[in-house]
Amino acid sequence: MEAKAGVIKNADGSAMFKMGDTIAYAAVYGPRDLYPKFMQNPKKGILRCNYNMMPFSGSGERVRPGQNRRAKEISMVTEKALLPVLELEDFPNAVVDVYVELPQTDAGSRCAGICAAAIALADAGLVMKDMIAAVSVGNLDGNIVVDLDKDEEDFEGPVADIPVAIIPSTGQITLLQMDGEITPEKLVKALELAQETCMRINEVQRKALKDKYAGE
Amino acid sequence: MEGIQVQDRAIITPGEVIATGMDYIPSMGTYRDKERIIANKLGMVHIEGRAIKVIPLSGRYMPKVGDMIIGQVIDISMSGWRIELNCAYSAMISLKDATSDFIERGADLTQYYNLGDYMIAEIVNVTSQKLVDLSTRGPGMRKLQGGRIITVNPNKVPRVIGKQGSMVGLIKDATGCRITVGQNGIIHIQGTPKQEMLAAETIHKVEQESHFSGLTDKIKAYLEQRVKEMQLDPTPLIIDEPPRERPMQQRRGPPRFSRGRR
Numbered sequence: 001m002e003a004k005a006g007v008i009k010n011a012d013g014s015a016m017f018k019m020g021d022t023i024a025y026a027a028v029y030g031p032r033d034l035y036p037k038f039m040q041n042p043k044k045g046i047l048r049c050n051y052n053m054m055p056f057s058g059s060g061e062r063v064r065p066g067q068n069r070r071a072k073e074i075s076m077v078t079e080k081a082l083l084p085v086l087e088l089e090d091f092p093n094a095v096v097d098v099y100v101e102l103p104q105t106d107a108g109s110r111c112a113g114i115c116a117a118a119i120a121l122a123d124a125g126l127v128m129k130d131m132i133a134a135v136s137v138g139n140l141d142g143n144i145v146v147d148l149d150k151d152e153e154d155f156e157g158p159v160a161d162i163p164v165a166i167i168p169s170t171g172q173i174t175l176l177q178m179d180g181e182i183t184p185e186k187l188v189k190a191l192e193l194a195q196e197t198c199m200r201i202n203e204v205q206r207k208a209l210k211d212k213y214a215g216e
Numbered sequence: 217m218e219g220i221q222v223q224d225r226a227i228i229t230p231g232e233v234i235a236t237g238m239d240y241i242p243s244m245g246t247y248r249d250k251e252r253i254i255a256n257k258l259g260m261v262h263i264e265g266r267a268i269k270v271i272p273l274s275g276r277y278m279p280k281v282g283d284m285i286i287g288q289v290i291d292i293s294m295s296g297w298r299i300e301l302n303c304a305y306s307a308m309i310s311l312k313d314a315t316s317d318f319i320e321r322g323a324d325l326t327q328y329y330n331l332g333d334y335m336i337a338e339i340v341n342v343t344s345q346k347l348v349d350l351s352t353r354g355p356g357m358r359k360l361q362g363g364r365i366i367t368v369n370p371n372k373v374p375r376v377i378g379k380q381g382s383m384v385g386l387i388k389d390a391t392g393c394r395i396t397v398g399q400n401g402i403i404h405i406q407g408t409p410k411q412e413m414l415a416a417e418t419i420h421k422v423e424q425e426s427h428f429s430g431l432t433d434k435i436k437a438y439l440e441q442r443v444k445e446m447q448l449d450p451t452p453l454i455i456d457e458p459p460r461e462r463p464m465q466q467r468r469g470p471p472r473f474s475r476g477r478r
Contacts, residue, residue, distance in 0.1 A: 012276060031276060031304040042345060045304075085230075087256065090278070092345050094304045122230050122258045125275020125371070129247070129256055130231030169231050169254070206229045209258060213227045213273055 001201065003115070003208035005123045013124025015208065017116035019135075019201075020149055021106035026116035027099045028124040031088070034095035045091030049079040049098045051113055057105045059150055074110045081114050081134065081165040081175035087127040096126065107150045108136045111163050114175065119205050123212070131205055132174060133198035134165035137190040139182040144190050146197050153179075162187070164194040168202040171195055224263045227273075228255045234268050245270030277303040277370035277400040279348045281339055286360070286398030287350070289333045292325050299335070299350060302367065302400050307348035309337060314352055334360040334404065336396055356396075363394070363406030366416050368423045370401035375426040376419055382432055383422060390439040391415045392450040407453050414442055 001019050008014035011027035018024075034040050051074040053063045078100065088096065098120065100113035111134035118132040137146050138153075139160040145152065153161050160182035165175035173191075182190065220235045222228060234246060235253045242248045245257040246268055255261075259270040279285075279301060287299035287307060296310040311319055314335075315328050329335065336357045337350040352358065368376060377384050377397055388395050393407035393415040405415045418439060425431060443450060 013274065033304065033306070091304055094346075123274060125258060125272050127256050128230040129254070131229065167231075169233075169249075206232070209229045210227050213258070 001204055003119060003204050005119050005208045005212040011120070011124075013120045013122070013126075015116045015119035015123060017112050017119065017205075019108060019112050019115070019147060021104060022108050022112045023102065023104045024109065024112035024116040025101045025103065026113065026120040027101075028096060028117070028120040028126075029099075030096040030124075031091040031094040031126075032097070034093060039095075040093040042092050043089075045088035045094040045096060047079050047083055047086060047088065047096050047098065049075045049082070049100065049117065051075045051078055051100045051102075051110070053102045053105060053109065057102050059106070074113070077175055077177065078110065078114055078117060082117055082121065082132055084172070084174050085118075085128045085130050085132055085167060086121065087129065090127065096121070096124075105150075107148055107153045107161075108163070110175075111135050111147075111165070114165050115201060115205060119208055122209055130167050130169045131202060132165050133168055133201040133205060134163065134175060135194055135197045135201060136161055136163045137194045137197070138162050138180065139186050139190065144186060144193055146193055160186075160190075162190060162194075164191065164198070166195060166198040168199055220263065222261055224261060226261050227259075228261050228270060229258055230256050234261055234270075239266065241267045243267040243269035245272060272371050274369070274371060277301065279303060279305060279307070279339055279342050279346070280399070281342055283339045283399040284336065284357075285339060285350075285400040286334055286336055286365070286396065286402040286404055287400070289329045289331055289335070292329075292331065297325070297329050299337070301348070302370070302402055305346045305348055307337075307339070307350045309335075309350040309352070313340070313350065316353075329359060334365060334402075336360065336398065336404070360396075360404050363404055364412050364416065366403050366405065366419060368401045368403060368419060370399070372423045372426050373397060373399055373401055375431070376403070376422050378432060383435065386432060386436060387415055387418050387422075387439065390436075390443060390450060391418070391448065392452040394452070395419075408449075410446060410448055411450070411453070414439075414446060414448060417442070 004016045007016045008027045013028040015026050051071050055062050055065050098117050102109050114134040138148050141157050160180035162178045221233050232255050233252045236251050242253045247256050255270050257270050259272040262269050262271050287301045289297050290300045291298035299307045337352045340351045341349040391411045391414050393405050393411045396404045405412045
């Protein structure tokens with residue numbers, strides 16, 4: 001696991017987050033003017049996320065970049081995972097754009113994307129109650145595991161893949177999805193494991209930010 | 217555990233607990249969650265007596281009433297100009313706040329400020345919806361002609377200016393440039409090309425090394441060395457600005473009997 005803040009110079013805030021073989025880059029632009037105008041919210045600023053897997057990022061076949069059903073969904077869940085900690089009341093009619101790009105993936109890309117985006121948002125100097133850490137947990141052939149890779153996800157047998165995003169200070173969950181099957185008892189255990197892991201991820205995220213600014 | 221949890225002047229990230237207990241008061245960049253005071257911005261912790269604040273290190277400029285800024289004209293409307301401030305919102309300046317001249321209805325406004333022109337102005341009003349009004353009435357506020365524009369992180373502007381303008385004064389004296397620093401991080405430098413180059417270089421150095429203590433002395437030594445290296449002549453360039461020209465009035469519409477100002 002590796003994280004670095006301030007990797008994209010032109011962005012207002014940016015970060016790289018690497019977990020296993022999955023690498024995510026996030027760039028934050030704004031707050032800035034929002035067009036088209038009908039999307040503006042006069043009460044507070046809005047958050048707009050964009051998730052994109054690069055053509056060569058998958059294992060083997062070319063991934064068609066740009067919008068598709070899956071990218072749209074992940075963009076939406078990323079936005080909803082990050083929004084609870086962001087305070088955008090000071091930016092009416094404005095937008096904060098988050099671009100998540102994945103040059104290399106091995107499952108768990110939405111979690112890596114969220115982790116990178118949280119660092120980038122803090123780097124952009126936005127007001128946020130806390131950071132967000134995310135990880136996928138699951139059930140692999142009866143064992144509770146954390147951060148599944150592609151081979152584990154594709155395992156032929158009972159598998160559950162559960163991406164979780166957590167607000168570290170309160171332990172509140174801002175993202176919870178599931179693919180596969182798991183027993184209720186194991187789900188509770190898996191979520192406990194996710195809490196523990198997210199605290200460790202959060203330490204890495206904070207260290208990345210401190211490393212950038214301590215040298216400045 | 218009671219009291220302060222982190223060191224003064226430490227770098228802090230959003231969500232980190234700075235202090236516990238009711239002995240301290242949350243100020244800028246922090247919030248209270250029951251017993252704890254937590255940072256809600258990335259920045260440097262600053263403890264002033266009982267008040268705890270976080271000085272931001274990044275982020276865009278936020279327009280504030282009374283700030284002197286440098287902006288660029290991005291649009292011309294019927295009754296004024298729209299100015300880009302290098303922040304989330306653009307500002308408006310009306311005819312009356314931009315010039316003291318009498319302007320006929322339908323006159324060509326580009327003769328005062330054209331698209332792409334820079335100006336030094338003061339923010340006179342910011343509404344809850346972040347509509348920003350500017351004015352160039354006041355000392356030192358004008359249209360910028362010649363020189364060059366550089367941009368720095370708006371959070372570093374206080375360091376670039378220094379205590380009572382010590383830093384910017386130092387750079388001015390050593391290079392002979394005329395330097396104006398806008399609160400929004402846009403800086404205008406005017407001098408000979410060589411002087412401008414050194415001034416821009418030095419300002420970027422200040423921005424990068426803003427956290428060091430004794431920065432003024434360091435910059436002083438750096439400037440002395442560079443002036444020698446570049447064989448720079450620090451005599452200020454005489455900028456002969458023409459007196460505010462008043463464009464010829466071209467009247468449109470039907471003839472009028474009484475001429476002159478109202």
